Amino acid sequence: MDEVREKMKITAVSGYKAVGRNMTGVSIGKETIAIDNGIRLDTLQMYDGDTNTLRKRSVEELISMDIIPKQDRLKNIIAQLISHGHLDHIGALSINKPKVPIISTHYTAELGRKEYKDGNFYSVDYNEEFEISRNFSVEFLEVTHSIPYASIVVLHTDEGDVVYASDFRLDNHSQISMTDYKSLRRIGRENPKVLIVESTRAWDPGKTPSESVVRIKLRDVMELIDSGLIVATTFSTHIERIQSILDEAEKSGRTPMIMGRSFSGQISIAERFGILHLPPNARVFTTSKAIKRGLKEIRKRDDYLLLATGHQGEPTSVISEIINGKFPFRFRRGDSIIFCANTIPTPINYATRYILETRLKSLGVKIFDNVHVSGHAAREDHRYLLNMIKPEHIIPCHGGLEMRSGYATLALEEGYELNKSIHLLTNGDSIEI
Numbered sequence: 513m514d515e516v517r518e519k520m521k522i523t524a525v526s527g528y529k530a531v532g533r534n535m536t537g538v539s540i541g542k543e544t545i546a547i548d549n550g551i552r553l554d555t556l557q558m559y560d561g562d563t564n565t566l567r568k569r570s571v572e573e574l575i576s577m578d579i580i581p582k583q584d585r586l587k588n589i590i591a592q593l594i595s596h597g598h599l600d601h602i603g604a605l606s607i608n609k610p611k612v613p614i615i616s617t618h619y620t621a622e623l624g625r626k627e628y629k630d631g632n633f634y635s636v637d638y639n640e641e642f643e644i645s646r647n648f649s650v651e652f653l654e655v656t657h658s659i660p661y662a663s664i665v666v667l668h669t670d671e672g673d674v675v676y677a678s679d680f681r682l683d684n685h686s687q688i689s690m691t692d693y694k695s696l697r698r699i700g701r702e703n704p705k706v707l708i709v710e711s712t713r714a715w716d717p718g719k720t721p722s723e724s725v726v727r728i729k730l731r732d733v734m735e736l737i738d739s740g741l742i743v744a745t746t747f748s749t750h751i752e753r754i755q756s757i758l759d760e761a762e763k764s765g766r767t768p769m770i771m772g773r774s775f776s777g778q779i780s781i782a783e784r785f786g787i788l789h790l791p792p793n794a795r796v797f798t799t800s801k802a803i804k805r806g807l808k809e810i811r812k813r814d815d816y817l818l819l820a821t822g823h824q825g826e827p828t829s830v831i832s833e834i835i836n837g838k839f840p841f842r843f844r845r846g847d848s849i850i851f852c853a854n855t856i857p858t859p860i861n862y863a864t865r866y867i868l869e870t871r872l873k874s875l876g877v878k879i880f881d882n883v884h885v886s887g888h889a890a891r892e893d894h895r896y897l898l899n900m901i902k903p904e905h906i907i908p909c910h911g912g913l914e915m916r917s918g919y920a921t922l923a924l925e926e927g928y929e930l931n932k933s934i935h936l937l938t939n940g941d942s943i944e945i
């Protein structure tokens with residue numbers, strides 16, 4: 513008797529209504545693979561502004577607050593895969609506490625362990641096929657993003673491959689990572705059943721610039737600043753950006769003082785992996801006490817570059833705390849601040865950044881904004897990836913309907929059909945393909 517072939521089911525757990533708290537399920541028969549398990553940062557910030565909320569509240573509350581994914585939308589999970597180490601992809605691990613193997617690249621597993629100490633982490637090299645069960649094996653392909661060791665996750669099954677590309681950009685001039693075009697083309701030639709793809713910037717025309725553009729922008733700004741303290745701020749996970757800031761500090765003869773808990777955690781892992789090299793005179797300050805001590809050392813302001821947390825104006829960041837008088841140190845006229853970050857486009861971030869900038873201006877601090885390029889693919893990057901993979905089906909993920917419909921229109925341009933080969937799901941929806 514012929515074996516009855518079981519269909520593949522994709523479940524949009526969350527990340528399909530708004531940016532953040534990403535989680536997708538792939539099921540065949542009685543087995544389900546969960547991909548990513550993230551938090552939504554802007555809703556988290558609406559309550560406490562930091563991760564204390566996560567510890568104080570129940571899973572049910574955090575789901576209803578739109579902070580974590582509703583993991584029990586997936587039945588019979590046999591493995592948890594993680595695409596990369598951003599909190600909107602790993603931040604809910606410590607709350608949902610998956611008991612199954614958690615599989616990722618080595619670097620991402622290190623970041624995962626930091627979040628979820630009791631997790632059962634397995635880490636693999638890029639391109640190393642890991643057999644999960646009779647139905648599934650997984651392969652992680654190298655891709656450029658704004659964090660080291662990001663991956664495009666490929667689930668190999670008898671029904672065809674599931675390619676999960678969230679998040680990525682195509683940067684051919686990165687100094688610490690690359691995109692594995694050769695393997696992506698191989699996947700395209702094999703049996704690509706479905707592409708699940710992020711869509712945060714699918715409406716943005718053209719191509720996302722390379723990180724090398726930020727290096728030039730930063731140098732340009734630094735050469736303009738001839739005196740005063742320089743404060744730089746960026747995402748603590750963005751190791752290549754941090755390296756550029758430290759390199760420019762070294763070139764300008766300034767001592768880098770790195771301040772904030774999130775920086776020190778990321779930096780120590782990146783140093784261990786040999787992808788971040790601190791200048792010999794760089795100093796890292798983690799606790800409030802240490803930061804206070806560090807700030808006291810700053811006498812001749814022209815000699816220092818402060819790399820500190822606070823690019824979104826977060827109230828508990830080092831920059832906001834300095835402004836709020838927590839430390840015996842003041843910013844003053846003639847100092848400069850370089851935002852090596854954009855404002856994350858949510859109302860709460862616009863508000864906190866507005867407050868921060870207004871207060872900095874009133875102190876006479878010069879502001880250099882948006883020394884930054886996005887970590888996410890723009891429309892033509894997306895088209896390039898789509899044409900390498902040429903999947904049977906497309907499911908845009910990571911974004912509200914307005915973003916995912918941007919990807920859908922791109923796929924229409926490439927000959928796909930809405931509701932036949934392009935599927936716009938919302939949180940909680942499943943589709944059999």
Ligand SMILES: [Zn+2]
Pocket residue numbers: 596598657678679
């Ligand atoms: Zn990301």
